[in-house]
Amino acid sequence: MSITKLHFQISWNVMEQVMLRLGSGIPNLQNEILTLRDKSIDPAKEKEYQKIIKEWEETDMIIQKHIDEINSKLEKTGEDIDKVKQDLENTNQKSTDVCNTVAFHEKKIETIENKQIEETTRIDQLDDESLQQRTQLSVMESRQKKLEQDMKDTSITLTTMAKSKLHPRLQNLATITELYTEDQDRDNVYVETTAHKNAKEILLKTGCIILIGPPGEGKTTMAAKLLSETSQKGSCLKLTLPTDWDNIDINKGMFDTIFIDDIFGAGTLDENLLNGWSLRCKDMEKALKARMIRLIITSRHYIYFKAKMKVQKCTIFKLENIQPLASFNLTSSERSAIITKHVDNADKVLSTKEIEQCSQTYEKSFTFSRNQYKIPIALSGYLSQKGQIKAMIGFPEIVSLFCHNETLFNLRSYFFSKPNLFFKKCLGEPIWTKNSFLF
Structure with a gap:
C-alpha cells in the first residue's frame, strides 16, 4: 500500500518526536534521525524500486497517451453521432415533406381523374350532339346539292334557250369556246408559273388581262387556263373578229368573260383587226367598267408595240392590265x-x-x-x-x-x-x- 508524500511527512514528524523524547541525551541523535530519513535503508532495493517506478511512469504516460487518443476518438465519434442524428432528423423531415407532397399530388390526381370522367361524359354527350348535327348537315348538304343541281340544270336550260336565240355565228363561237376550255392535254402539261399568278391577280382585280410575248411562250394556253379558273362553264366566249362583239347583248349577262386571242393579228399586224377593235374600244371599256364582263386578250409583243399608238387612249390597254410572258423570267x-x-x-x-x-x-x-x-x-x-x-x-x-x-x-x-x-x-x-x- 503506497502513501502520499504529505502523509509520510506527517507520520515521520510524529515518529521523530517520539525518538527524540525516548533518546534524550544521546549525542547526534537528531542528525542520525535526519540521516535515517534522507538515506536509503536498502540502496539496491531503492534503485530497483526507482526503476520500477520509472517504468510505471513511462507506462502511465503511454496509457495516458492512449487514453487521450481514445478520448479524441470518442469526441470525434460523438460529433459524428451528432451529425448522423442531424442527418436522420433532416431525412425524417424530408420524408415527411415527400409524404405530404405525394399525398397532395395523389389528391390532385384524384381531382383530375374525376374531372376527366366528367369531361369524358361531356365528350360523349358532345359526340352524340355532333352526330345529330352531322346527320342534319348531311341532309341539308344533300338538299343544297339538289338545289344547286336544279339551279345548274335550269341555268343550262336557260343558257341553251338563250344561245338558241343567239346569232348563228355566236352559237358556233360558244360551242367552239366550250370545247377549247375543256382541253385535257393542255391541263396535263400546264404549270402555274409566277406570271400565271400575277395575271390571275390582275384579272380578278381589274377585270382585264392582256398577255403579250414572243411566239411559243404559252399566251393562248395561259388565257384558256385563266378562263377555266375564273369563269363558269358555258359563260365565256372566244371572239375572233371585231364584228363578233356587235352580236353580243352584254345586258343579258349570258357571258361573263370575253377572250380575244391574237387581237391585232396572228403573225403580223392586221390593220383591219386593229381598226375594227379600235372602233369598239369605248363599248368594251363601258362593259368592263360596269363589271358586266371580264376581258382576256393576247398578242405577240412586236404586234402589240406597233398597234399601241392607235389604242393608247383606250384604258383597256393601260400598263397595269399587261402581263408580259418571257422565257428568261422562268425560274x-x-x-x-x-x-x-x-x-x-x-x-x-x-x-x-x-x-x-x-x-x-x-x-x-x-x-x-x-x-x-x-x-x-x-x-x-x-x-x-x-x-x-x-x-x-x-x-x-x-x-x-x-x-x-x-x-x-x-x-x-x-x-x-x-x-x-x-x-x-x-x-x-x-x-x-x-x-x-x-x-
Missing part, C-alpha cells in the same frame, strides 16, 4: 416542272438529273446575238438583257417540240443548247420583213 424550278409535265404527258422517260441538265443547259445557252439573226431594232428594248437578245421561241414550245420528236428527244440536254437551230431545220428559215418576222 429553274418552273422550267424543270414544264419539262417534267411534257415528258410525262408524252409517255417518255427522263430522270430527275436529266431534267435538271436540260434546264441548266437552256439557261446557259438560250441567248443568241443580235447580228446572227438581224432582229429588228424595235424588239431589242423588250427582249434585250445585258447586251444579248433572248431566244425568239418560247420555252414551252421548245419543250413541246422536244417531247414530240423522237430524234430531238434522244439528244437529251444537247437539244437545249441550240434549240433555235433545230427549229430552223424543222421549220425552215424564218421569214423576215422590214417591220416583222415569222417562224
Whole structure:
C-alpha cells in the first residue's frame, strides 16, 4: 500500500518526536534521525524500486497517451453521432415533406381523374350532339346539292334557250369556246408559273388581262387556263373578229368573260383587226367598267408595240392590265416542272438529273446575238438583257417540240443548247420583213 508524500511527512514528524523524547541525551541523535530519513535503508532495493517506478511512469504516460487518443476518438465519434442524428432528423423531415407532397399530388390526381370522367361524359354527350348535327348537315348538304343541281340544270336550260336565240355565228363561237376550255392535254402539261399568278391577280382585280410575248411562250394556253379558273362553264366566249362583239347583248349577262386571242393579228399586224377593235374600244371599256364582263386578250409583243399608238387612249390597254410572258423570267424550278409535265404527258422517260441538265443547259445557252439573226431594232428594248437578245421561241414550245420528236428527244440536254437551230431545220428559215418576222 503506497502513501502520499504529505502523509509520510506527517507520520515521520510524529515518529521523530517520539525518538527524540525516548533518546534524550544521546549525542547526534537528531542528525542520525535526519540521516535515517534522507538515506536509503536498502540502496539496491531503492534503485530497483526507482526503476520500477520509472517504468510505471513511462507506462502511465503511454496509457495516458492512449487514453487521450481514445478520448479524441470518442469526441470525434460523438460529433459524428451528432451529425448522423442531424442527418436522420433532416431525412425524417424530408420524408415527411415527400409524404405530404405525394399525398397532395395523389389528391390532385384524384381531382383530375374525376374531372376527366366528367369531361369524358361531356365528350360523349358532345359526340352524340355532333352526330345529330352531322346527320342534319348531311341532309341539308344533300338538299343544297339538289338545289344547286336544279339551279345548274335550269341555268343550262336557260343558257341553251338563250344561245338558241343567239346569232348563228355566236352559237358556233360558244360551242367552239366550250370545247377549247375543256382541253385535257393542255391541263396535263400546264404549270402555274409566277406570271400565271400575277395575271390571275390582275384579272380578278381589274377585270382585264392582256398577255403579250414572243411566239411559243404559252399566251393562248395561259388565257384558256385563266378562263377555266375564273369563269363558269358555258359563260365565256372566244371572239375572233371585231364584228363578233356587235352580236353580243352584254345586258343579258349570258357571258361573263370575253377572250380575244391574237387581237391585232396572228403573225403580223392586221390593220383591219386593229381598226375594227379600235372602233369598239369605248363599248368594251363601258362593259368592263360596269363589271358586266371580264376581258382576256393576247398578242405577240412586236404586234402589240406597233398597234399601241392607235389604242393608247383606250384604258383597256393601260400598263397595269399587261402581263408580259418571257422565257428568261422562268425560274429553274418552273422550267424543270414544264419539262417534267411534257415528258410525262408524252409517255417518255427522263430522270430527275436529266431534267435538271436540260434546264441548266437552256439557261446557259438560250441567248443568241443580235447580228446572227438581224432582229429588228424595235424588239431589242423588250427582249434585250445585258447586251444579248433572248431566244425568239418560247420555252414551252421548245419543250413541246422536244417531247414530240423522237430524234430531238434522244439528244437529251444537247437539244437545249441550240434549240433555235433545230427549229430552223424543222421549220425552215424564218421569214423576215422590214417591220416583222415569222417562224
